[in-house]
Amino acid sequence: MSRETVSHEDGAIYEFTPDLEALATVDSGAELTIETRDSLDGAVQTESDVIESVPEEVNAATGPIALEGAQPGDVLRVEIEEIRIAEEHGRVITIDGFGLLDGDADIEAPRTRMTPVSADGETLAFDDLEVPIDPVIGTIGVAPESESYTTLVPHDHGGNLDTTDMTAGSIAYFPVFQEGAMLAMGDCKAAMADGEMCGTGAEIATEIDVTLEVIDGDAVDIDLERPLVETDDAWKTIASAETLEAACELANRDAIELLAAEHGFDTTDAYLFSSLVGGLEISQVVDPLVTVRNAVPKAHLSSPF
Amino acid sequence: MSRETVSHEDGAIYEFTPDLEALATVDSGAELTIETRDSLDGAVQTESDVIESVPEEVNAATGPIALEGAQPGDVLRVEIEEIRIAEEHGRVITIDGFGLLDGDADIEAPRTRMTPVSADGETLAFDDLEVPIDPVIGTIGVAPESESYTTLVPHDHGGNLDTTDMTAGSIAYFPVFQEGAMLAMGDCKAAMADGEMCGTGAEIATEIDVTLEVIDGDAVDIDLERPLVETDDAWKTIASAETLEAACELANRDAIELLAAEHGFDTTDAYLFSSLVGGLEISQVVDPLVTVRNAVPKAHLSSPF
Numbered sequence: 001m002s003r004e005t006v007s008h009e010d011g012a013i014y015e016f017t018p019d020l021e022a023l024a025t026v027d028s029g030a031e032l033t034i035e036t037r038d039s040l041d042g043a044v045q046t047e048s049d050v051i052e053s054v055p056e057e058v059n060a061a062t063g064p065i066a067l068e069g070a071q072p073g074d075v076l077r078v079e080i081e082e083i084r085i086a087e088e089h090g091r092v093i094t095i096d097g098f099g100l101l102d103g104d105a106d107i108e109a110p111r112t113r114m115t116p117v118s119a120d121g122e123t124l125a126f127d128d129l130e131v132p133i134d135p136v137i138g139t140i141g142v143a144p145e146s147e148s149y150t151t152l153v154p155h156d157h158g159g160n161l162d163t164t165d166m167t168a169g170s171i172a173y174f175p176v177f178q179e180g181a182m183l184a185m186g187d188c189k190a191a192m193a194d195g196e197m198c199g200t201g202a203e204i205a206t207e208i209d210v211t212l213e214v215i216d217g218d219a220v221d222i223d224l225e226r227p228l229v230e231t232d233d234a235w236k237t238i239a240s241a242e243t244l245e246a247a248c249e250l251a252n253r254d255a256i257e258l259l260a261a262e263h264g265f266d267t268t269d270a271y272l273f274s275s276l277v278g279g280l281e282i283s284q285v286v287d288p289l290v291t292v293r294n295a296v297p298k299a300h301l302s303s304p305f
Numbered sequence: 306m307s308r309e310t311v312s313h314e315d316g317a318i319y320e321f322t323p324d325l326e327a328l329a330t331v332d333s334g335a336e337l338t339i340e341t342r343d344s345l346d347g348a349v350q351t352e353s354d355v356i357e358s359v360p361e362e363v364n365a366a367t368g369p370i371a372l373e374g375a376q377p378g379d380v381l382r383v384e385i386e387e388i389r390i391a392e393e394h395g396r397v398i399t400i401d402g403f404g405l406l407d408g409d410a411d412i413e414a415p416r417t418r419m420t421p422v423s424a425d426g427e428t429l430a431f432d433d434l435e436v437p438i439d440p441v442i443g444t445i446g447v448a449p450e451s452e453s454y455t456t457l458v459p460h461d462h463g464g465n466l467d468t469t470d471m472t473a474g475s476i477a478y479f480p481v482f483q484e485g486a487m488l489a490m491g492d493c494k495a496a497m498a499d500g501e502m503c504g505t506g507a508e509i510a511t512e513i514d515v516t517l518e519v520i521d522g523d524a525v526d527i528d529l530e531r532p533l534v535e536t537d538d539a540w541k542t543i544a545s546a547e548t549l550e551a552a553c554e555l556a557n558r559d560a561i562e563l564l565a566a567e568h569g570f571d572t573t574d575a576y577l578f579s580s581l582v583g584g585l586e587i588s589q590v591v592d593p594l595v596t597v598r599n600a601v602p603k604a605h606l607s608s609p610f
Contacts, residue, residue, distance in 0.1 A: 092577045099576075100550075100557055106572040113577050124581070129568065129605060131581050164584070194584030195599075197557050198576050244549035248590050252405055252502050263434065267411040271404075272397045272418050272503050276429075276436050279469070279499030282585040282597075285553050292587075294500075300434060 003209065007035040012060035013184050016141050016157055017148040020182040022066035028214040035086065036062050036186040038203045039138065044091045050110035051095045059139045059151035059160055063184030065212070067176075073217035074176040075224050075305060076142060076183060081209040082168050083135035083188065090115040090124055090190040090202030099199035100285050115190065115202045124190055124202055131191045135206055137166040138187030141227075143178040151187065154240035154284075154291050156226045160187065161238060161291050162196045162284035163229065171230040173305070176217070183212065196284040215305050222261050222304045226254060229293070234278055235301050236293040247292035248280050255294035258304055273300075308514065312340040317365035318489050321446050321462055322453040325487040327371035333519040340391065341367050341491040343508045344443065349396045355415035356400045364444045364456035364465055368489030370517070372481075378522035379481040380529050380610060381447060381488060386514040387473050388440035388493065395420040395429055395495040395507030404504035405590050420495065420507045429495055429507055436496045440511055442471040443492030446532075448483035456492065459545035459589075459596050461531045465492065466543060466596050467501045467589035468534065476535040478610070481522070488517065501589040520610050527566050527609045531559060534598070539583055540606050541598040552597035553585050560599035563609055578605075 004026065011023035026032065039059045043049060070076060094109035101107050115124040115131065123130040139151050141158025154160045158174050166172060174181070185208065192201025227238040235258065239250030252274060260270040277300055283291035309331065316328035331337065344364045348354060375381060399414035406412050420429040420436070428435040444456050446463025459465045463479050471477060479486070490513065497506025532543040540563065544555030557579060565575040582605055588596035 092580060094573060094577065100554060101576060104572075107576055108571075108573040111573050111577070113574065115581075126578055126581065127568070127570075127574070129578070131605075191581045192584075193580050193582055194586065195553065195557070196580055197553075197585070198580040200580065202581055244553075245590065245595075248500065248502075248549070248587070249405060252500070263432070265432075266413075267409075268399060268413040268416050269418065269432070271406060271412055272399065272416070273431055273434070275397060275498050275501055275503040275505065276420075276431065276496045276507055277498055279497075280502070280587040280590065281499065282553070282587060285550065285585065290550075300436075 003031050003033045005033045005035060006062060006065060008037045008060055008062040012062050012186060013064060014057040014060060015148055015150050016144055016159055018143055018146055018178055020064045020143045022180055023063055025066040025068060026212065027068045031211045034062050034185060034208045034210060036188050036206050038205050039187040040203060044112055047112045047114050050112050051093055052110055054095055054098050059187035061139050061151050061184035061186040064182035066180030066182055067212060067214050070176045070181040070214045071179060072177055075215040075217060075220060076174045076176050076181045077213040077215055078172045079211040080168055080170050081211065084207045085117055085121060085133060085135060085190055086205040086207050088117050090204040092200050092202050094198050100197040133190050135167060136164050136189045136192050136201065137185050138162045138189055140166055140172060140185040142174045142176065143182035145177040153288050155289065158227045160287045161227065162287060163238060163291060164192055164194055165229045165231050165236060169232060173224060173228040175224045194282050196286055199286045220305055222257060234295040234297050236295045238291060238293045240289040240291045242289060244290050244292060247290055251292045251294035255296050258301055262301055308336050308338045310338045310340060311367060311370060313342045313365055313367040317367050317491060318369060319362040319365060320453055320455050321449050321464055323448055323451055323483055325369045325448045327485060328368055330371040330373060331517065332373045336516050339367050339490060339513045339515060341493050341511050343510050344492040345508060349417055352417045352419050355417050356398055357415055359400055359403050364492035366444050366456050366489035366491040369487035371485030371487055372517060372519050375481045375486040375519045376484060377482055380520040380522060380525060381479045381481050381486045382518040382520055383477040384516040385473055385475050386516065389512045390422055390426060390438060390440060390495055391510040391512050393422050395509040397507050398505050399503050405502040438495050440472060441469050441494045441497045441506065442490050442513065443467045443494055445471055445477060445490040447479045447481065448487035450482040458593050460594065463532045465592045466532065467592060468543060468596060469497055469499055470534045470536050470541060474537060478529060478533040480529045499587050501591055504591045525610055527562060539600040539602050541600045543596060543598045545594040545596045547594060549595050549597060552595055556597045556599040560601050563606055567606055
């Protein structure tokens with residue numbers, strides 16, 4: 001069975017808009033390989049290639065891919081099966097005006113460190129340290145409801161979520177706001193810390209195997225407003241906002257809604273229960289909006305779909 | 306070999322001050338059992354016992370315990386060997402004016418839910434759900450440098466850190482600011498989510514087995530300014546501040562300092578490396594100051610002591 005390939009060379013976007021036009025259209029159930037270029041469009045190939053300021057176009061997202069029959073109110077299910085590294089090195093950089101410690105006198109920006117991939121493909125080198133390769137999709141999302149968001153910004157449509165759980169073995173769920181959903185993804189990292197403090201992980205080109213499905217919104221009890229990710233052992237709501245506190249509130253509310261729907265709790269009991277298991281996690285603290293998730297172990301929550 | 310017991314009935318504090326007087330004095334290497342009462346001093350025994358507002362005295366911390374010979378500039382090592390549940394139920398509550406979703410029209414405050422401990426001591430009941438018991442020390446700290454902090458507040462001396470890693474198997478390290486260090490702990494939970502969103506975990510009385518050691522500050526390369534916790538697989542800096550963003554900055558700077566000291570990195574390279582492994586984690590988002598940690602896997606960082 002051959003997988004259809006959708007490459008960034010065929011098309012990529014730098015903005016999620018409500019009126020995206022499809023690069024490809026596939027049926028629900030499609031198995032695809034999505035090729036992505038690195039978030040800096042190949043501009044950094046050696047340590048002397050530094051990025052002076054955040055580029056106007058960054059985080060190219062391959063797509064958009066329309067799902068046949070997807071309608072507003074439906075849910076798009078993206079099973080992430082494998083992410084393969086597609087070049088011989090990643091790069092991790094500082095950019096003036098960007099990052100958690102931006103403006104600190106001890107931090108040099110711009111600086112570039114190249115992180116070569118080992119011969120066996122298992123690790124990156126940073127100086128003489130070996131970092132395990134664990135690829136993450138940084139930017140993944142769908143056409144938003146009404147506003148437009150560059151691929152530097154995360155919001156309810158997904159976008160630049162920079163969430164380590166967007167990795168092989170996970171299943172991501174997005175609200176469908178527009179006909180066809182219009183999925184796009186890119187900005188992958190060979191490795192990334194929760195928080196993405198300096199503003200990047202080890203940025204790298206990849207090939208991503210996914211299976212896409214449309215879930216009929218009429219068959220779902222909950223009203224999915226924001227992205228959700230299913231890992232081996234947890235369901236995690238994902239929310240982006242101007243502050244971490246505001247993102248925590250949104251992510252916790254979404255977790256409360258899932259717990260209340262499953263267990264028949266009122267909002268207060270679901271809130272109390274949410275304070276006992278799993279909990280809040282940081283995705284990233286650097287993009288113009290910041291992103292948080294609220295994990296609920298699968299022992300206490302089954303699929304809402 | 307008998308362990309000395311220090312009980313909250315012998316003495317407990319509600320404020321960490323620079324001039325604490327010792328309840329007990331022990332030698333470095335002492336193995337103790339520390340008995341703690343629940344954070345609400347036993348005021349909540351049924352679901353009709355509700356807490357109308359945050360009590361003036363809350364989070365009783367058993368102690369203080371002076372370490373013979375501990376001097377400012379030293380480090381106090383607290384190995385947490387076992388935490389035993391010492392009553393038959395925990396309680397999780399909302400209090401008006403407290404908690405992540407405080408003021409939300411859908412959240413009832415005050416409300417109390419009792420969480421009975423199962424016969425085998427392995428789980429708590431919340432309605433018909435079973436929550437694994439995984440006890441956490443909520444408040445743990447030493448006499449601060451100059452300011453005083455009630456046991457509701459976390460800061461560089463520790464205090465109300467509400468950090469799930471303060472659990473059996475972990476080793477906590479605190480800067481010694483005052484002669485004797487003056488350790489105190491309490492406010493334990495039978496279970497708690499990262500974030501402690503409603504403002505409590507399942508608050509419960511416990512017996513904590515610890516081994517205490519003084520590490521000579523002159524023999525240590527780094528200048529420990531805030532608490533640090535060692536888990537099975539990571540070193541985690543811990544920082545508290547007015548906002549999560551500010552706490553993230555402090556925790557990341559501390560992790561950078563550890564990485565730079567070990568690997569000879571300059572600050573910028575340590576910052577870049579910190580963005581590839583482990584990362585930022587949320588401890589709690591509800592105490593008057595909020596608490597964050599920055600995990601660095603032990604694969605990339607050995608003991609700074």
